[in-house]
Structures are given as structure tokens and as C-alpha cells.
Amino acid sequence: MGLDEQKTAPSVVRADAPWRHDAKKDELRVIGKPIRKIDARSKVAGLTKFADDLKLPRMLHMKLLRSTAAHAVIKHIDVSKAKSMPGVKGVLTGQDMPIPFGILPVSQDEHALCLDTVRFVGDPVVAIAAMEEEQAWDACRAVEVEYQTLQTIGSSHEAAATDEPRLHDYGVRGNIHRLENLEFGDLKDGFARADHIREDTVFFEGNTHLPMEQHATLAHFDKDGKLTIWSSTQTPHYLHRALARVLHPLPAHHIRVIACPNGGGFGGKSDPFNHEIAAAKMSMLTGRPVKIALTREEVFWCHRGRHPVLMRSKMGVTKTGRITALDFESYLDGGAYGSYGTASTFYTGALQTVTYAVENYHFRGVRFFTCKAPCGPKRGHGTVQPRFAIEVQLDKVACDLGLDPAEMRKQNLAPRESLTANFLRIGSMGLGACIDKVVEGSGWKARRGKQERTKDGRIRGLGLACSSYLSGAGLPIYWNGLPHSGVQLKLDRSGLVTVFCGSTDIGQGSDSVLSWIVGEVLGVDPLGIRVVTSDTDLTPVDLGSYSSRVTVMTGNAAMQAAERARDIVARGAAEHLQVPVNRLVFADARVFDSENPDKGISFQDAVIAAEARCGTIGTVGSYTPPKTAAKFRGGGVGPSPSYSYSACVVEVEVDPDTGIYRVPKVWMAHDIGRALNAAVAMGQIEGSVYMGLGEAMMEEMAYRDRSHKGHRVFVHKIPSLLEYKSPSTMEMPEVVTYVVEDPDKNGPFGAKEVGQGPLLPIMPAVANAVFDAVGVRVDENPISFEKVFAALLAKKEGKDARFGPSLGKDGVPQVDFGDSLKVKTPWQGGDGTAWNEPKRDKKAAK
Amino acid sequence: MLRLPTFSYHRPKTAAEAVRLKKEHGKDAMFVAGGTDLYPNMKRRHQTPTHVISLQDVPGLASVDVQQDGTVAIGAMCRLSDLERHAHLLAHYPAFAHAVKEISTPLLRNMGTIGGNLLLDTRCTYYDQSHEWRESIDFCMKKDGAICWVAPGSPRCWAVQSSDTVPVVCAIEAKVELVSPEGSRTIAASDLYRDDGIQYLTKKPEELLTRLLLPAPGNWKASYLKLRRRDTFDFPVLGVGACVWTDAQGVVTKASIRLGGAGSFAIPAVDAEKALLGHKLTDEVIAAAGEKAMKPARTMDNTDLDVYWRRKVAPVFVARALLACK
Numbered sequence A: 001m002g003l004d005e006q007k008t009a010p011s012v013v014r015a016d017a018p019w020r021h022d023a024k025k026d027e028l029r030v031i032g033k034p035i036r037k038i039d040a041r042s043k044v045a046g047l048t049k050f051a052d053d054l055k056l057p058r059m060l061h062m063k064l065l066r067s068t069a070a071h072a073v074i075k076h077i078d079v080s081k082a083k084s085m086p087g088v089k090g091v092l093t094g095q096d097m098p099i100p101f102g103i104l105p106v107s108q109d110e111h112a113l114c115l116d117t118v119r120f121v122g123d124p125v126v127a128i129a130a131m132e133e134e135q136a137w138d139a140c141r142a143v144e145v146e147y148q149t150l151q152t153i154g155s156s157h158e159a160a161a162t163d164e165p166r167l168h169d170y171g172v173r174g175n176i177h178r179l180e181n182l183e184f185g186d187l188k189d190g191f192a193r194a195d196h197i198r199e200d201t202v203f204f205e206g207n208t209h210l211p212m213e214q215h216a217t218l219a220h221f222d223k224d225g226k227l228t229i230w231s232s233t234q235t236p237h238y239l240h241r242a243l244a245r246v247l248h249p250l251p252a253h254h255i256r257v258i259a260c261p262n263g264g265g266f267g268g269k270s271d272p273f274n275h276e277i278a279a280a281k282m283s284m285l286t287g288r289p290v291k292i293a294l295t296r297e298e299v300f301w302c303h304r305g306r307h308p309v310l311m312r313s314k315m316g317v318t319k320t321g322r323i324t325a326l327d328f329e330s331y332l333d334g335g336a337y338g339s340y341g342t343a344s345t346f347y348t349g350a351l352q353t354v355t356y357a358v359e360n361y362h363f364r365g366v367r368f369f370t371c372k373a374p375c376g377p378k379r380g381h382g383t384v385q386p387r388f389a390i391e392v393q394l395d396k397v398a399c400d401l402g403l404d405p406a407e408m409r410k411q412n413l414a415p416r417e418s419l420t421a422n423f424l425r426i427g428s429m430g431l432g433a434c435i436d437k438v439v440e441g442s443g444w445k446a447r448r449g450k451q452e453r454t455k456d457g458r459i460r461g462l463g464l465a466c467s468s469y470l471s472g473a474g475l476p477i478y479w480n481g482l483p484h485s486g487v488q489l490k491l492d493r494s495g496l497v498t499v500f501c502g503s504t505d506i507g508q509g510s511d512s513v514l515s516w517i518v519g520e521v522l523g524v525d526p527l528g529i530r531v532v533t534s535d536t537d538l539t540p541v542d543l544g545s546y547s548s549r550v551t552v553m554t555g556n557a558a559m560q561a562a563e564r565a566r567d568i569v570a571r572g573a574a575e576h577l578q579v580p581v582n583r584l585v586f587a588d589a590r591v592f593d594s595e596n597p598d599k600g601i602s603f604q605d606a607v608i609a610a611e612a613r614c615g616t617i618g619t620v621g622s623y624t625p626p627k628t629a630a631k632f633r634g635g636g637v638g639p640s641p642s643y644s645y646s647a648c649v650v651e652v653e654v655d656p657d658t659g660i661y662r663v664p665k666v667w668m669a670h671d672i673g674r675a676l677n678a679a680v681a682m683g684q685i686e687g688s689v690y691m692g693l694g695e696a697m698m699e700e701m702a703y704r705d706r707s708h709k710g711h712r713v714f715v716h717k718i719p720s721l722l723e724y725k726s727p728s729t730m731e732m733p734e735v736v737t738y739v740v741e742d743p744d745k746n747g748p749f750g751a752k753e754v755g756q757g758p759l760l761p762i763m764p765a766v767a768n769a770v771f772d773a774v775g776v777r778v779d780e781n782p783i784s785f786e787k788v789f790a791a792l793l794a795k796k797e798g799k800d801a802r803f804g805p806s807l808g809k810d811g812v813p814q815v816d817f818g819d820s821l822k823v824k825t826p827w828q829g830g831d832g833t834a835w836n837e838p839k840r841d842k843k844a845a846k
Numbered sequence B: 001m002l003r004l005p006t007f008s009y010h011r012p013k014t015a016a017e018a019v020r021l022k023k024e025h026g027k028d029a030m031f032v033a034g035g036t037d038l039y040p041n042m043k044r045r046h047q048t049p050t051h052v053i054s055l056q057d058v059p060g061l062a063s064v065d066v067q068q069d070g071t072v073a074i075g076a077m078c079r080l081s082d083l084e085r086h087a088h089l090l091a092h093y094p095a096f097a098h099a100v101k102e103i104s105t106p107l108l109r110n111m112g113t114i115g116g117n118l119l120l121d122t123r124c125t126y127y128d129q130s131h132e133w134r135e136s137i138d139f140c141m142k143k144d145g146a147i148c149w150v151a152p153g154s155p156r157c158w159a160v161q162s163s164d165t166v167p168v169v170c171a172i173e174a175k176v177e178l179v180s181p182e183g184s185r186t187i188a189a190s191d192l193y194r195d196d197g198i199q200y201l202t203k204k205p206e207e208l209l210t211r212l213l214l215p216a217p218g219n220w221k222a223s224y225l226k227l228r229r230r231d232t233f234d235f236p237v238l239g240v241g242a243c244v245w246t247d248a249q250g251v252v253t254k255a256s257i258r259l260g261g262a263g264s265f266a267i268p269a270v271d272a273e274k275a276l277l278g279h280k281l282t283d284e285v286i287a288a289a290g291e292k293a294m295k296p297a298r299t300m301d302n303t304d305l306d307v308y309w310r311r312k313v314a315p316v317f318v319a320r321a322l323l324a325c326k
């Protein structure tokens, strides 16, 4: 629906007043309306150009030869035969790009092509460009690589037990990449005041993003010495930095990165990738455009998805279920490289306190290097696994205490406008309202615990879980004091408004968000706005489409730029109309007198008047998140301008004879602050439900671990779309979505995130629902049929009705976490700094 | 998965010409029907024919003919989606029509043919992988390698029979017609297969499968039950084809139970069959037969889903399939 189709209540926000986050709905003409996305028709018609659709004259095709060894030293590479194969134009090896890179400054541990060590099956070793893709592939087969294999590190347990060989020569020690130990408040006192203490060990297997679009890159180093890269990336700015680093001495301002529309990202296109850098280098080598389009298997090697995490959680609660103390340990299997892993490690501890008040909190986290495709950020980055642990544990606590899990959670809610034990600043908080919605919608009170039978003999169960997520990370990935988001606006005498922004639309609708916000402020049809994004030559820096930051951060920047533009245009219009500026209103593509709405001019004429008055019109806006309250080391991960909240109820039907279950229905409520467009927001919520169910029911990055005559094979078990199981439309249940709006003062028009949060509660809700149905606990995600069956069998045999990791000492790897960094909570009078200086790093380092 | 490699594409206009082309190019040539099995295999470089002989122009292979004696002849090139909706098949061979409908997805069934489905390559999670993946395990004996990763001590390949229709056509004692340069012959469908993951067919490579012949309806009732993770897309990890012949009193006079997805061919569950003979299909008889069904099965860790679980739940599935024969 365009603006012209809805000439209802005129806007009452005057041209000199800033928009308020809690503006009334009837003041808004674009925001909140179900307008179609600006790129929707092209996408639906198949006309959107993704990176793999691009072609340039004289373009070469590149293929990577990847490691067949899980861990080895490269003794020798012979490319002589490959070089003389038909069509071959260029061959690169690691030595051609010796400078390491990585997304985080603290882990610059990747090479575009492996230099001397390969660390997992799939690590790239040689790049070959040829006239045809098949020729490049054939030439790769003609390369001879001599490996000297090293011990494979296949799991967190193995990594903890193996000091040598190390996968990397940096990190804490051995194969430990990161180690964190943070304590807030007084754990001893907290547990002493608890009426009930529970300890649980749970495991969350890794899984991957599975975007429909496989990564592709086109690089062109032109004759004027400028490099242009078109790529399926969520983070053109970070890719730009990595290219400038590795391609040194090519100056950064000679590099142009254009992020193509992403056919799904979910975090999997947030790292700078080896194939992107190799394609750039290959274009420099050959002087021709070079394209690489990854196969599906290669997308599995790129990975950067969900970490496998083992967790041990000890929770102390009062009789009514209030959490007096939480002692949480997480063990992350990081795969072969650092990636975002440092942040992931902190995220497994950061947000436990944001949903329910936790009086005293201790977090220990460790990340290992293993010979697997590197893990990184996937939708819900690092917070998904602990959310599973906590929500399942709360369900058990409620069961232990005989409480209704929904009521118990409601009594525990973290207060709005408060600081948590670990100094995260909560703003608006609609979790209570979310719980109410799903409890009512699902008939929770009446239907839970009834074990009704379906016609075909399955048993019904309901499970509830909640979550929260950040609306953008409070700190950037590399230290700097600059804005996180910038927007430029150009207003043209044709009436055209162009928005320039570095953000990338990965299908979530961020281009549309820019148009809605600018359209609202300037009173023009958003579908008529031109949005130019993610081109490092043209658009101001935005850090990227990750951590659910785009709507809040670019939104605020766009709002500032638009309000500035409105000022300029208003002054031109005021002069033209002879009306005071503060009486002007922008709406319906007009600028008019609020006291005499007939007196006005078209938006275009107002722009012309303003341009005549003060010259070419362009404005800028930028956004920097509020300063964080956490000042201790490690306090940089977790703070956000605002937190979204979700609650869901999942219904399952379990076949008690086989463990096979279905999910017929899900109720999901999400506190989004304000829905800029409820239809698009609901799309994000339903997408999260779908992805969450995939994680809950079947998705896993399983590895084949076989040995034969001393040769250990360690390789991704099922890197294909058919065998890496993800739900089909047949598994997608009916979803009842509730959009809860609790506007937050830090969000544009009060908006908070929606892209990630609603995924989190699905997995624990499924586990809790299975328990409600058949009385068994599956403490391991995915909650596959086999595990439900195994738990049912255990129950039948009178054993612990549970499937999960060992509760004993061997359940988690043995790690010396050293002393904790101690921080007083706000209610102990803490100021966000640590009161001790633990020496653990020195003591522990060998 | 890579893109398709380069190959020559032939479109013979007669069966004789197709067979001749195959003979001429020998190992370098393969027939293609819908291509839903062959092309993915070529993209993974499992099968690398340089001559692909399409059967789409060969006349007379795409019809369903109800013969005078009540039997039904189904042309090998009949599309699966046509068969799943075919009125006569739905009315008289519901188990077969159901098995067809359980194959993969509607899109695949619009391309896939019954001939291709009957000749579907055996599958294994060590084999149905990209060339690069297989390179990293140094291949396996089904293609390019020396050992079997599923059972390294074993001299044979255990790749899995994965067609949904095969257990049913074997159970109901259907026949197939094969044409070669020497002429045509008709054999029992179950004689088309052998217990080997590599040489899983008994037919000669140049033999063309022309027709599937279903027996006339009579005093038998069949069923097919498929176990898989998702309700679409997935190959069977267990496919129970069951057929029961009864007398006027409902006493079982003959039974045939075939287990697909449980070994390299559709394995007869002989003990379970015996347990039904001379009995009526009561819940107790059925449950007892289910328990005996998996003895001859050869489930291994080379399909989706846990191998232990697959064995454990199989009796439930066999019993449910038999229940549907009541």
C-alpha cells in the first residue's frame, strides 16, 4: 500500500519537532503500515541480481583446491602440471598472500590460502583461474600436495586433553583459544539463601546457516589500478578492511567493495572469506575479472555457524522460583579458526541476566580449537545455546518446586529500566506481556500436563520458553571511537530522495527500513525513495548486517539525516508559503500549514524552494550507541542500545513407540519495541520459528570420525542440502504470532530488533514440550527422534528418564579456569569495574 | 556438487537404436530417463558417462495399459507424478501408487520415471558425496577406492537399496520386461536385483527396461510404509513392502514382506512371512511377525538416522505395514 492509498489522519508532528520514540500510532503514516518491501517485486520476479548472476567480459572462473587432511603440515605443493592445463590463466598458493587476516583484531589467524598448515578438511590450499570452471576444477585435480599429517583434534574434550600439537600458536595455552571467568556479586551467599539448588549438564550440537544463496564473488582489478569486488557479504566494511590488509600495499581507497543482495546470510556471510581475497588477488595477477561461485559443500566448509557447546549450570532458587545464584560454565568447540569466537564465548555468558533477574552470577567460558570448519555467528550468536540450557533448567526447577513454569518466569522478570548483575542496561521490557499472550493463546493452563492422545496414538505436550536478544552490539568489532552507522541523504529538484547507507540487505528488509524512516519524516511515499546501500565507494560506513543492529543503528542515523533534510526543506517552504516553520507539516508528499492544510506546496516544490534558497541539498546522520555501564574487561560483549524479548509455546505430538514427534503448532510473542512494518516483522518471527525448529528437530554439523590402519578420517558427515536435514514445508507448523510493542527510547520510533530473538526459545520449548508429553528429558539439542526414543527406553527400564551428556566429572572437559574477575553488582554498590586483578593468564600460561 | 561435466547427448527414436548406441559406446554410455538420479551422480562424478542416451523419444514407453488378463503394463518412461494419480492404479494397486507418491518431492516426481526408480543406484553416506569429500577419505570401493568405510573388514559394498517402489513390486510379485540387441525377456522383478552395493542389478548394462508388469488384482492385499526423517524429499531408511494372500476365511495362505533401505536389495523378511502363514491377521500375529522381521536385515551406519534406532523401531513399522494389509 502506498501513501496515496491511505489518506487518513494527517500527521500532527510539526516540521521543527523531533519524532518521539513513543509517538502515537495515529501520528504515523508510514511506520507500522504493511507496505511492501522496496525490492519485493524484483525478488519475486527473479530479477534481483545476486553475486553469482554477475558477468564481465573476459571473466575467468576460479576454483579452490581444498585440504583433504584434517590437520597437516604442507610439505610441498607442485602446481607445474596444473599451470599447463588447458584454459588455465592463473595459479595462487598461500605464499602469494602471506598476510593473515580475521574478523576480530585479536584473532588474525586465517590465510587466503593456507600457508604451511591445514587445519580441517576443506581448508583452501591452491586457487586456480581458467577460462571455464570445469577447466579450473580439472587443473586443481592435477595439483600435487604433499601433507605430513598431524594429530587430529576432534572435539572439545580432545582439545582440552591435547597440549601438543597446537592448532594455532596463539591463544591461552594448548588448544584453548579463549578462557573467561567472571563473577558478579556473592555466589556463596546466593546459594546459601537458595531453597533449592539444581545442577544440569546439557549439550547443544553445532549447526549451520544454510542460506539458499551459495557464496559468490566477482573481483575486477582494472587498468587504472582500482579493485572492485562484488560479493555476497553481510559486512562490506569489514571485507574492505581485510582486503586492504592482505593486499597491502594496495591502498584502501583503491578498493571498492559492493555487497550484492544476499540470498540469506543469517551470520554466515559476516566474516571476510578466503575465496573473496583470493579472487581479488587472482584478478590482480591475471588482469582479468575473476569469479568464484562456491558449491554447497564449500558453503559448509565456510560455515561460521553455531558452536557446539557443552554447558553446566548450577542454579539456586527460592521456594517461589526466584534465582538467587547462577553458576554457569560453557565449553565451546570453536573449529579451526578464531572468527568471531571471542565474542561468541562471551555471548554464551552475557544475556542470562537480561530475561530474569539473577542476583549473583558466575560465568566461566572456554573456547577450543578443533579440526572442524570454523564456528562463528549464527542467528542468535552465542546466546542460543545457553538459552537452551537455562530455559530447560527453569522448566525442571518449576517441576521440582511444583510451580507453573509460566508463572514462575513471570515472577522472575528482570525489571525494565534497570541494570543487570553484569551491568547491562535494560530499557523497555515486554517479556511479561509476551508470556501472557502465548499462555492465553495456547490454552496453556488448561492443556498442559494432560497427556492427551491423538487419533493415531501420539501423545500431546506443551512446552514454554522465553528469551531476549540485543538490538546491535554496543561496541564495534575493532576498537574505534567513530559512529557505527552513517547515512547520507540527497534531495533532488525532481522530488527524488536518495538514501545512501553502508548497510546490506540480506533479505531482512534493511533497505526498506531506511525508506520507511525517511519516508515518514519527510512525508513522502517510501516506495518512491531510492536506496543505495553497501557500496564502499558511494555509501558512508555502516558496520554491517549482524547482531540485529541495522534497524536501530542505521534507523537512528537515517532519522537524523532525514530530520536535518526536513529542516532545510521546511525553511525553503516557509519562505515560499510565508508560514512560520513551526507550523509546517510534511505528509502525503506535501508541505503545508497545520492550521490551514489547504495552504501548501508539493514536496518537490518545497525541495526546489529550498535548493533555490541554500544550494544543493544533502544531509548526513550518524549513530553511536550509548556508553556502556560495564567497565570490566570482557564487559564489551553484551551491552546494546536495547533488548528484545520473546516467549513461545510449542505443541508436540510424540509417538511413544518410536520417539518420532511432530510439531503441529507454535505460539510466538515478540516484544519488538515498535513494529516499523508489522508484516515484515512477522515474516522475521515466522522465519525464526522455522529456523529454530530446524535446530530443535534435526540440524547438526555432524562429523565422520573413522580410523583405518592408523589413518584417521575426520570430515563433515553430510555437507549437502539433501542429507544435512532441515525442515521442509511439511514440517512447518501453524504459527500464531503476536507482535508486542513496548517502545524503547533508544530505537527509531521505539523499534527494537526482531531478526534473531524469536529463534531462541524454540529449541528449549520443544524439549520442554517433549517432557510434558512423555515425561523424558532430552538434554541435548537437536532433540532428534532417536534421542527421544533412547530416553523413553531408559524410562521404561527404570533408569534416569533422560538423554544427555554425563552429569559426572567427565561430562565436561577438565579445564583450569584460574581465578575469577570479580565485579560488585549494582545492588552491592558496584560501579561496573572489577575489584580484583586476577593473575590467571600468567599463572595458567605455560 | 559440481556442474555437469561435458558429454554427448543422444536422442534415439527407437528402442533398437537406443540399445545399439549403448552397445556401441559400452561403458562410456548410460541411458537417461528423468535424470533425477543420473545427473546428480554425474555432478558428483560417481558416474561419468561421456555419452548420455535419452529415452524420451523412444515410442511406446510412456503408457499404462490394462491388459485383458487383468495385469497392468506400465511403460518405463511413465512419469511418477502421472502414476501417483492414475485412477486404475489408485483403485487396484493402492500400495504401489502410495509408494510412488512417497518418492522425494512433487518436483522430482514430475521428472522422475518408474524405470529410473526401479534401477536407482544404491546409496551410502560415504558415497553420495562430492568428489572432494570422497577424495578426503581416499574414496571407497564403490567408486575409485579400495575399502568399504562402513565395514572396513568386508570384501563387499553395503550401499543401500533406496527405491520406494522396489519393495512393493517385489512383494506383489510383479515382473519386468527387458530389451537387448538379442531380443526381449520378462523376469520376476525380484530377480532383477542382487545383494551387492555395486553390482546391484542382474540385468546386462545394454539391456533396456521397457515395462513393469503388475499382477492382476485378486485375493491379495499389499501395503507400503516408509520410514524417513522428513515427510518429503528423503529416501527411505526403511521401506516395508508387504503383500498378504488370504483365503475366504481371512487366513493367510501366502505372505511376502520386503525390507527396503535395510540392505543392498529389498530383503525378504522370511521369518516374519512364515509367522503369518495359516493365521488370521490379528494384532498378536502381526506384532509377533514384526519382531521377527529384522533378522535378515543388514542395516548399517550409512544412511540418515541412527542405525541402532532404525533396527529398534523397525518391528513397529513392519507391524504397521501388515496392519494395513488387513
Ligand SMILES: Cc1cc2nc3c(=O)[nH]c(=O)nc-3n(C[C@H](O)[C@H](O)[C@H](O)COP(=O)(O)OP(=O)(O)OC[C@H]3O[C@@H](n4cnc5c(N)ncnc54)[C@H](O)[C@@H]3O)c2cc1C
Pocket: A722, B030, B031, B032, B033, B034, B035, B036, B037, B038, B039, B040, B055, B076, B077, B080, B102, B103, B104, B105, B108, B111, B112, B113, B114, B115, B116, B117, B118, B119, B120, B121, B162, B163, B164, B165, B207, B208, B209, B210, B233, B234, B235, B236
Ligand atoms: C533429492 C532427491 C530425493 C530423492 N528421493 C527419492 C525417494 O525418496 N525415493 C526414491 O525411490 N527415489 C528418490 N530419488 C531418486 C530418483 O529421483 C527417483 O528414483 C527417480 O524415480 C529416478 O528416475 P529417473 O527417471 O529420474 O532416473 P534417471 O536418473 O534417468 O535414471 C536412473 C538410472 O536408471 C537408468 N535408466 C533409467 N531408465 C532406464 C531404462 N528404461 N532402461 C535402462 N536403464 C534405465 C539410468 O541409466 C540411470 O542409471 C531422489 C532423488 C533426489 C535427487
Ligand code: SF4
Pocket: B123, B124, B125, B126, B127, B140, B141, B142, B143, B147, B148, B149, B150, B151, B156, B157, B158, B159, B197, B302
Ligand atoms: S557401503 Fe562401503 S563400499 Fe559401499 S558405498 Fe558405502 S563405503 Fe563405499
